[in-house]
Structures are given as structure tokens and as C-alpha cells.
Amino acid sequence: MSALLADALIVLGLAVITVGVYGVVRLPDVYTQLHAASKAAFLGAAALVASAAVEGDAATVTRAIVIVVLLTVTTPVAAHAIARAAHRREEPMRTEGAVDES
Amino acid sequence: MSNLVFYGALVWLAVLLGVVVVRLSTAGSATQRILALDLLTLVLIGLLALAAGEDQRAYALDAALALALLSFVATLAACRYLEDRKPFG
Numbered sequence: 001m002s003a004l005l006a007d008a009l010i011v012l013g014l015a016v017i018t019v020g021v022y023g024v025v026r027l028p029d030v031y032t033q034l035h036a037a038s039k040a041a042f043l044g045a046a047a048l049v050a051s052a053a054v055e056g057d058a059a060t061v062t063r064a065i066v067i068v069v070l071l072t073v074t075t076p077v078a079a080h081a082i083a084r085a086a087h088r089r090e091e092p093m094r095t096e097g098a099v100d101e102s
Numbered sequence: 103m104s105n106l107v108f109y110g111a112l113v114w115l116a117v118l119l120g121v122v123v124v125r126l127s128t129a130g131s132a133t134q135r136i137l138a139l140d141l142l143t144l145v146l147i148g149l150l151a152l153a154a155g156e157d158q159r160a161y162a163l164d165a166a167l168a169l170a171l172l173s174f175v176a177t178l179a180a181c182r183y184l185e186d187r188k189p190f191g
């Protein structure tokens with residue numbers, strides 16, 4: 001039963017991380033690519049880490065929890081830093097109908 | 103964990119890794135390059151977690167943890183350098 005859960009988490013994580021990579025390859029500018037990289041790819045990686053913890057011993061579960069908490073805290077900060085750098089360097093927004101409200 | 107899912111996931115993540123590396127080398131701007139590096143680290147963390155789950159090697163997760171920390175600091179330093187050439191000021 002727990003093996004089935006681990007397999008399901010792996011397939012889910014693969015699907016979500018694939019959506020994230022596809023978004024970064026296809027979206028037009030860095031501001032929209034950040035959506036894919038900081039939400040979809042992060043959640044996919046978190047699902048893969050969770051699949052390692054399903055059948056694991058105490059050492060694996062502890063490390064998995066630490067990794068997921070760390071990623072949850074650091075990913076938004078890194079995404080904000082990238083977006084701020086892009087905006088300060090005045091990179092254009094190439095999305096259709098984009099409005100810069102700053 | 104069944105072997106088919108493990109090896110399928112291994113191959114699929116390796117393909118994603120290759121796609122991200124190609125994206126990294128063809129990125130249009132410096133911030134897009136930093137973003138692709140960040141994404142590369144996330145895919146690598148997934149790969150290490152997969153290896154840790156297959157045969158209960160907790161040290162693979164240690165490597166993933168170190169990679170996550172390092173990538174966070176590297177992204178912040180690179181972004182602040184791009185902004186005003188003062189990464190630690």
C-alpha cells in the first residue's frame with residue numbers, strides 16, 4: 001500500500017515538474033517564466049522528496065521534512081530577487097497586453 | 103517501489119535535465135540564465151530524492167539539502183550583483 005503511494009507521488013511529481021520545465025521553455029519573458037519555475041517546479045520537487053519519505057526510516061523522514069520546509073521558505077525569496085533584478089535592469093514585458101504598474 | 107516506475111522516472115528526469123541545460127545555454131538575458139540555473143537545481147533535487155527513495159540512502163538527501171542551500175545563496179548573490187554590482191552590500 002505504501003509502495004503504491006510512493007509510486008503515485010513519483011508520477012505526480014514528474015508530471016508537475018514537467019509542466020514547470022515546459023513553462024520555462026515556452027513562456028515569453030522572465031516575469032512569466034518565474035511563475036512556472038517557482039510554483040510548478042518547486043511543487044514537483046517537493047512531491048518527489050515526499051515520495052522518498054513514504055517508506056523511509058527516521059533519518060530519511062527528518063531530512064525530507066527539512067528539505068521541504070527549506071524549499072518552501074527560500075523559493076519565494078529567490079523568485080522575488082530574480083524579478084526585482086529583471087525589473088531594475090528594465091527588461092521588457094513581452095506578454096500580450098502586459099501593463100507595468102510600478 | 104516498482105522497478106518500472108523508478109527507471110522510467112530516472113530516464114524522464116534525465117531528459118528534463120538535458121532540456122534545462124539547453125535552455126540555460128540559449129537563454130535570452132542574464133536573469134533568465136539565473137532562473138534556468140535555479141530550475142536545474144530543483145530538477146537535481148528531485149533526482150537525488152528519487153535515488154534516496156529507491157534503496158533508503160539518507161545521504162542522498164543530505165546532498166539535496168546542501169544543493170538547495172547553495173542554490174538559494176547563489177541566486178541571491180547573482181541577482182544582487184546584476185542589480186547594482188554590490189552582491190553583499
